[in-house]
Amino acid sequence: MxxxxxxxxxxxxxxxxxxxxxxxxxxxxxxxxxxxxxxxxxxxxxxxxxxxxxxxxxxxxxxxxxxxxxxxxxxxxxxxxxxxxxxxxxxQRSVAEIFATLRLVAGLVQASDCAEAWIAACQARHAEIAAASAAWPRRPRVYFEEWDDPMISAIRWVSELIVIAGGVDVFAELGLMAGGKDRVVHDLAEPPRRAPDLIVGSWCGKKFRGANVAARAGWQDVPAVAGGELHEIKSCDILQPGPAALTDGLEQLHRLCAGWAARRGG
Missing domain, CATH: 3.40.50.1980 (Nitrogenase molybdenum iron protein domain)
Structure with missing residues (x-):
């Protein structure tokens, strides 16, 4: 060995x-x-x-x-x-960088063949999901909240997974920022202005409280709040830049987006 x-x-x-x-x-x-x-x-x-x-x-x-x-x-x-x-x-911050890091670590332990087989299957599933969502008449607008106080939006790999899953990240420009402090949403009224259809919370290890989000001042008319579309994905499934995010995290995002599309005749 x-x-x-x-x-x-x-x-x-x-x-x-x-x-x-x-x-x-x-x-x-x-x-x-x-x-x-x-x-x-x-x-x-x-x-x-x-x-x-x-x-x-x-x-x-x-x-x-x-x-x-x-x-x-x-x-x-x-x-x-x-x-x-x-x-x-x-x-690593992007989906591509996660795959590159997986390859790098696999190379360190002389397991590149096994890694390439896993990566190929994972990427094939990503393509399958993206193709399925491409047929929807409209993609849901998604606000992903990584933390509540201050409000922090999706890190880059999550922002990219939202797109693969069939959604539109309403704060895609913040997803390009590397640091959490650069993804802080300072204005409580800004997420409502961007009218997300889905709100997904993953509060870095603490339980997401959808009722607390829905009760924020001025958020009652947000489409996601009015439609009861506030959901949690556990941070261990999506905020770790490794296999979990690329598999379980993405699958959960896709189910939420697909469910929304189906309820609207997509």
């Missing part, structure tokens, strides 16, 4: 991917936020949160590689590097 033998995964998507590749035996530590696959929580020690981790415990695991995600883990990565560990941080 070649490549890194003892890997610590600081975020869930790398853990899920290595399990899908059949390379979970290489994982010696995972994020405490990991829920996919569920058995990883029983089989692997949890050694980190998102912004920080148990440095001594990670070092004691003697990993030959630590893999993380996002510039937000820069401080944690710095601590681990100073502790003498090899650290690899990715910063």
């Amino acid at each position: 070649t490549g890194p033998q003892r890997i610590v995964c600081l975020t869930e998507e790398t853990t899920e991917w290595l399990y899908l590749l059949g390379e979970e035996h290489r994982i010696v530590g995972i994020s405490g936020y990991t829920v996919r696959p569920r058995r990883a929580r029983e089989e692997k020690p949890r050694v980190s949160a998102f912004l920080d981790g148990k440095i001594d415990k990670i070092v004691a695991l003697e990993p030959d590689l630590v893999i993380g995600f996002s510039d937000m883990q820069a401080a944690l990565a710095d601590k681990l590097i100073r502790a003498g560990l090899n650290v690899f941080i990715t910063n």
Whole structure:
């Protein structure tokens, strides 16, 4: 067996991917936020949160590689590097970058053939979904809310998945922004002005409260509110830039968009 033998995964998507590749035996530590696959929580020690981790415990695991995600883990990565560990941080934001990162990680563990088969099947399903929604007379306008206070709209890969699923992201221009602070919707009246047909909440690990959204001042006439189209997709299914978002997250978005289209004769 070649490549890194003892890997610590600081975020869930790398853990899920290595399990899908059949390379979970290489994982010696995972994020405490990991829920996919569920058995990883029983089989692997949890050694980190998102912004920080148990440095001594990670070092004691003697990993030959630590893999993380996002510039937000820069401080944690710095601590681990100073502790003498090899650290690899990715910063994927788009669907294309997620696929590229999956290929990169698979290459590290000599599992490229398995990865390419999974990616090909995933991309074929994306094309199938896009083709199905292309036949609808109208695509639903979607407001995706990643956080409620302040209101933060969809990150880039979610914005792109909305389009693949058959929707129109009402804040597509914000989806192009890399940082969460750049996707803050400052004006409470702006989402109503953009008249979303669907509101999808995924509040980064806390339960989406559709009733609270519907009760916002001036939102009662929003098409999604008037039609009762407020839905939740759990953050573990769509806000991790890995397999879950490309499969379960997309499928849930597509079901919501398809349901809306069907109810309107699409």
